[in-house]
Amino acid sequence: MTAETGTMGGELLVTDLVTRARGGDKQAWDALVERYAPLVWSICRRHRLGSAEASDVGQTVWLRLLDELATVRDQATLPGWLATATLGECGRVLRAVGRQQAAGVMLDAGEIPGERTGILQHELRMAERNAALREAFTHLPPGCRQLIAMLIEYPSVPDAEIGARLGIPAVSVAPDRARCLDRLRRYPAVAALINADRPAALTGRAPPPSP
Secondary structure (H helix, E strand, O other): OOOOOOOOOHHHHHHHHHHHHHOOOHHHHHHHHHHHHHHHHHHHHHOOOOHHHHHHHHHHHHHHHHHHHHHOOOHHHHHHHHHHHHHHHHHHHHHHHOOHHHHOOOOOOOOOOHHHHHHHHHHHHHHHHHHHHHHHHHOOOHHHHHHHHHHHHOOOOOHHHHHHHHOOOHHHHHHHHHHHHHHHHHOHHHHHHHHHHOOHHHHOOOOOOOO
16 A cells, blocks of 8 residues: 555544554655655744755754654644644744744744744644645646646647647547546545635535624
């Protein structure tokens, strides 16, 4: 079983990876790091850390998680744990270089005000979205992966040129693109995020009662 298989959704994937990483599975550990590295990096960027500083923060956060992985009982809290640990390490670095006031950051990660809580939630959603898309991409057929990768790298290239590079008729590019993107959206982890972002009226769920 690879790090990407054996699950139908992002939450179950994380649970599986954490369980296997606890048992010393290096592949599972590497998959966890790959999944949440964008979250750690985005918080470092928001705190205006340079590449070297961000690398130092990331290394410390992952070493801390490695030491405490056995104590992680609820895998759903892992993103929040990483975000909180990263905030604390960013504060440590900023204190060390004397830029606390200039960066305007909250150094105590346990006391995040409402505005910073919103930023943290946004970072968590972005990390989960990116992880779900990467996971879904690996499950696409090779032809879809090639087509989507080319569209991402060359968004303005005409269909005729894309078809020539991939060896398919130009008239097939548009329908193939629609079909591949639909498969990407229907992947369980991605579909769950899409449904979570839809208004209740569109998902068939009744809105909560007014207070």
